[in-house]
Amino acid sequence: MPSRDRILPAGQASDGEPPIAGKTLKIETKVMDNHSAEEALRITKAYHERTKHRFSAYAAGPEFLDWDDQPSPFRSFAGTEIIRLPLSPGLPEKPYSELFDPKKKNPPPSFDLASVSLLLEVSLGLSAWKSYPGARWSLRCNPSSGNLHPTEAYLIAPDLSGLQGGVYHYLSLDHVLERRNIPGLSWNGAWQTPGVIVALTSIYWREAWKYGERAFRYCQHDVGHALAAVRFASAALGWEATILDGWNDNTISRLTGTDRHQEFPDEEREAPEVLVWIGGRSTAPDRSLLVEAIDCGRWEGEASQMSPDHRRWTVIGEVDRATRDHSTPGRPLFSPTSRPPLPDIPSGVPSGQIFRQRRSAQRFDPNAEPLPKPAFLRILEALLPREGVPPFDILTWAPRIHPLLFVYKVEGLEPGCYLLARSQEVEESLVRSLSADFSTEEVQGVPPHIPLKLLRRGDTRNFVRNLCCRQAIASQSLFAVAMLSCFEDSLKEGPWWYRRLFWEAGVLGQSLYLEAEAAGVRGTGIGCFFDDELHSWLGFSTRDFQSLYHFTVGRPISDPRLETSPPYPSA
Ligand SMILES: Cc1cc2nc3c(=O)[nH]c(=O)nc-3n(C[C@H](O)[C@H](O)[C@H](O)COP(=O)(O)O)c2cc1C
Numbered sequence: 167m168p169s170r171d172r173i174l175p176a177g178q179a180s181d182g183e184p185p186i187a188g189k190t191l192k193i194e195t196k197v198m199d200n201h202s203a204e205e206a207l208r209i210t211k212a213y214h215e216r217t218k219h220r221f222s223a224y225a226a227g228p229e230f231l232d233w234d235d236q237p238s239p240f241r242s243f244a245g246t247e248i249i250r251l252p253l254s255p256g257l258p259e260k261p262y263s264e265l266f267d268p269k270k271k272n273p274p275p276s277f278d279l280a281s282v283s284l285l286l287e288v289s290l291g292l293s294a295w296k297s298y299p300g301a302r303w304s305l306r307c308n309p310s311s312g313n314l315h316p317t318e319a320y321l322i323a324p325d326l327s328g329l330q331g332g333v334y335h336y337l338s339l340d341h342v343l344e345r346r347n348i349p350g351l352s353w354n355g356a357w358q359t360p361g362v363i364v365a366l367t368s369i370y371w372r373e374a375w376k377y378g379e380r381a382f383r384y385c386q387h388d389v390g391h392a393l394a395a396v397r398f399a400s401a402a403l404g405w406e407a408t409i410l411d412g413w414n415d416n417t418i419s420r421l422t423g424t425d426r427h428q429e430f431p432d433e434e435r436e437a438p439e440v441l442v443w444i445g446g447r448s449t450a451p452d453r454s455l456l457v458e459a460i461d462c463g464r465w466e467g468e469a470s471q472m473s474p475d476h477r478r479w480t481v482i483g484e485v486d487r488a489t490r491d492h493s494t495p496g497r498p499l500f501s502p503t504s505r506p507p508l509p510d511i512p513s514g515v516p517s518g519q520i521f522r523q524r525r526s527a528q529r530f531d532p533n534a535e536p537l538p539k540p541a542f543l544r545i546l547e548a549l550l551p552r553e554g555v556p557p558f559d560i561l562t563w564a565p566r567i568h569p570l571l572f573v574y575k576v577e578g579l580e581p582g583c584y585l586l587a588r589s590q591e592v593e594e595s596l597v598r599s600l601s602a603d604f605s606t607e608e609v610q611g612v613p614p615h616i617p618l619k620l621l622r623r624g625d626t627r628n629f630v631r632n633l634c635c636r637q638a639i640a641s642q643s644l645f646a647v648a649m650l651s652c653f654e655d656s657l658k659e660g661p662w663w664y665r666r667l668f669w670e671a672g673v674l675g676q677s678l679y680l681e682a683e684a685a686g687v688r689g690t691g692i693g694c695f696f697d698d699e700l701h702s703w704l705g706f707s708t709r710d711f712q713s714l715y716h717f718t719v720g721r722p723i724s725d726p727r728l729e730t731s732p733p734y735p736s737a
Contacts, residue, residue: 203661205488206487206488206489207488207657207661209484209485209661210489210657210664211657213481214653216481217379217481218697219380219695219696220698225380226378226479231375234474235375235473237369237371237472238470239313239372240337241434241469241472242335242337242469243466243469245466245467245468246335246344246346247344249279249342249343249344251279251283251287251341251343252280253734254280254283254287254518256519257288257518258284258402258518259517260272260404260517261515261516262511262516262520262684263514265398265401265402266552266556267507268555271404273404274404275403275404276360277360277362277445278327278329279326279328280328282323282329282362283341285364285403285405286336286338287341288517288518289399289400290307290308290338290395290396291307291733292304292307292339292733293522293523293524294522294732295731296729296731297728297729298728305525306338307395307521308388308676309388309526309675309676309679310384310388310391311388312373312376312377314372314373314375315372315388316372316384316385316388317367317389318367318436319335319338319365319367320333320346320364320365320366320367321333321364322363322364322441324354324362325353326362331349332346332348333345333421333423341734346465346467347423347460347464348464348466349462350461350462350463352455352458352459353463355452355459356451357451358452359445360445361405361443361444361451362444362445363443363451364441364442365438365439365441366389366392366439366440366442367424367437368385368388368437368439369435369436369437369472370482371434372434372472373385373388375473375477378479381479382482385437386669387668387671387675388672389669390671390672390673390674391676391679391691393557393560393561393672394672394673394676394677395521395676397442397556397673398517398557398676400556401556401557405445406444406554406559407442407443407444407556407560408442408560409442409443409561410441410442410443411562413441417453418438418440418441420457421460424436426465429465431471433473433476434471434472434473439665488661489662489664490662491662500551500563500564502551502552505547508547508552508555509547511544511685515684520683524679524680525722526679526689526691527639527643527689528723529642529722530644530688530722531642532642535721536577537645537687537719538577539576539578541685541686541687544685545681545682545719546571547616548677549586549588549677550616551564551565551588560673561669565589565670566592566652566663566667567650567651567652567670568585568586568596568649568650568652569588569647569649569650570583570647570704571584571585571645571646571647572584572647572648574626574641575644576644578610579609580620580623581623581624581626582620582621582624583622583624584618584619584620585597585606585618585621586618586619587617587619590617593617593619596650596711599707599710600706601704601705602705604621605621606621607619607621608620632696633696633703634692634718635694635696639690643719643720644687644719644721645718645719646692646716647717647719648695648700648715649717650711651670651671652710653667654708654709654710667714668714668715671715672715679691682719687722688721689717689718692715692716
């Protein structure tokens with residue numbers, strides 16, 4: 167296992183996973199095959215089991231990293247018109263704390279080249295370059311397992327001031343748009359009210375190059391982080407944003423051109439993930455008019471090749487097909503129980519600064535001061551959905567991810583394992599699934615609308631460190647988190663929920679990252695953990711609840727050997 171402070175070339179984070187090697191084979195991402203529902207469910211569950219890390223064996227991955235095949239973290243399209251986007255250093259100025267107060271909404275700016283550019287800049291744009299003798303790598307506003315960034319983004323827009331309507335690929339490396347489709351005449355008629363669509367796709371190979379079979383999970387986490395990053399940025403601009411439920415994967419492929427396989431290297435196709443409508447909640451564009459206008463429009467460009475050679479991880483193609491969302495009737499928008507507004511954050515730090523300064527901590531100070539209780543409770547409060555409050559209002563469903571908190575150093579809280587069930591109904595069934603070693607106690611000095619329960623007292627640092635692939639960041643922090651999902655019940659509704667559970671976990675992760683920054687500490691997502699070792703420690707005898715993502719928050723120690731430079735030359 168590489169030691170954490172060994173700097174990997176080209177910005178590769180070790181992320182706790184074992185070393186890797188590769189042979190040249192094909193990766194399979196054929197989509198849209200209709201499995202029987204039972205078969206799709208069986209494949210999805212089998213994938214989940216098979217890609218668990220265990221004390222006895224890690225999920226299947228390459229034996230060593232084949233650096234010659236390291237995929238480029240950036241995709242571009244040759245033969246497209248390039249639209250250079252203006253940079254807006256220091257914006258948005260809206261204080262981060264005001265994003266959560268519906269009463270402090272600014273009048274939304276009009277959708278034009280500058281405002282859409284800012285949306286992309288502070289959600290999916292570069293936020294820094296890091297260098298170390300012999301290595302230089304970019305970092306973005308959105309995090310990504312291994313810093314591999316399998317998520318690609320497209321802007322789908324009507325005619326805007328400064329931008330002709332069409333489908334654009336966003337290339338964060340240069341903060342430019344590459345025009346992929348010049349739509350037919352009926353295009354503008356499809357947009358009932360001002361707004362744009364941001365589409366997300368995944369290139370599995372980028373993640374699988376390093377993580378092998380488990381990579382599909384990380385791609386979905388990254389989609390969740392990207393969704394939340396777009397939601398936070400749109401909120402800072404005063405816009406609403408919600409995922410377009412009911413627009414199935416076929417539609418997403420047609421709108422993004424990712425079904426035009428002839429324009430993509432076989433092994434580096436993009437899998438459609440999700441569309442985000444940024445505009446009035448109930449006035450999404452007319453889907454069939456959009457598709458019609460695109461179909462009679464003109465596509466341009468050929469996708470760049472990222473690696474000379476590839477390795478096939480067949481199970482990724484299988485779970486990709488099994489978790490496709492073919493039908494998805496529109497689901498009624500979930501309306502959260504009303505809760506008091508989020509307590510304010512003393513510092514009026516601008517949201518743009520918080521978005522750009524977000525980093526994953528590489529190391530924590532094990533002797534750090536405890537986290538003040540109000541700061542801890544604020545971080546927990548931000549994980550509870552509220553009507554019209556980012557980031558959870560981008561999702562259309564009731565909470566299915568429930569944090570288990572390992573508290574190490576929080577003022578006024580005993581060290582121990584706590585549960586924050588984000589919905590009342592789930593708390594009961596979750597607690598029933600725990601072994602007798604756990605009980606539920608109310609926690610003194612916690613407002614009643616924060617459903618925090620103490621499950622077990624004690625110092626869990628060693629246990630959590632071992633659990634998270636023996637990573638020190640999981641125990642040298644102030645607290646750590648395991649995100650328990652309503653696994654069986656969700657999958658019963660459809661195997662595509664497998665993706666959505668990871669998206670929701672990614673949204674929680676993004677909230678934790680930004681709240682940690684706002685509280686003056688730092689977070690790190692943790693994808694490498696031993697799944698069933700936690701489940702058996704909790705006493706789970708079924709798969710009703712499965713942990714999908716871990717997280718840790720602490721006081722960072724920065725690495726003096728690393729140099730940081732601005733994301734864009736003129737920024
Ligand atoms: C899904 C996911 C899983 C991650 N897992 C780990 C991990 O196990 N260990 C770790 O040190 N960092 C982990 N990270 C942090 C990434 O290494 C980090 O996001 C990446 O290097 C980019 O750096 P940044 O977050 O500072 O932009 C993870 C991040 C994500 C989004």
